[in-house]
Amino acid sequence: AQRVTQPEKLLSVFKGAPVELKCNYSYSGSPELFWYVQYSRQRLQLLLRHISRESIKGFTADLNKGETSFHLKKPFAQEEDSAMYYCALSGRLSNFGNEKLTFGTGTRLTIIP
């Protein structure tokens, strides 16, 4: 079974301070991990995925298979980063593409000016 845990429902950080949103997962096979973001009055959208290994809007996330974590980090928070962040997992099946996307319960990040 797939499970994604985001332990923090709410997170407040001062502008310019580092941000870390935690995500832990449980999956016995080979996972693909994603971070989705929902800004106020906007649609849920993909922020980044671990296979891309890229930085989006200054955010990075490293898949740590030993700790089964995929924490989202940004060195200097900006006010426009205030949003709801969801960690998600999709299991890779060898012959049939990916399994369903399982989301965490989300973390609401508020950047304090």
Place this chain on the structure above:
Amino acid sequence: KAGVTQTPRYLIKTRGQQVTLSCSPISGHRSVSWYQQTPGQGLQFLFEYFSETQRNKGNFPGRFSGRQFSNSRSEMNVSTLELGDSALYLCASSLGLGDFSYEQYFGPGTRLTVT
């Protein structure tokens, strides 16, 4: 390119009724997924359709069903509505190519209220 559209945007139904929600994916996308979003449970996967076939299914009762048409548009149906079915129902489309192409593009959602 037009985004994912969902109709209706808001819906009020009474217990026992049934409801049909519609989703039009991004042009060229063949995979459509449905999610239920509630404050208590967050985003929960309902089902996914690819080329008119249900490929994945979440843990929801049989009252929740869906289908996909040849033009990739999808509908989901909920029969015998219960108060607990009140939620935001999100549709998402993707290219559905499998390998490393599972980015979901979400619609604005349909807010269903059951009274």
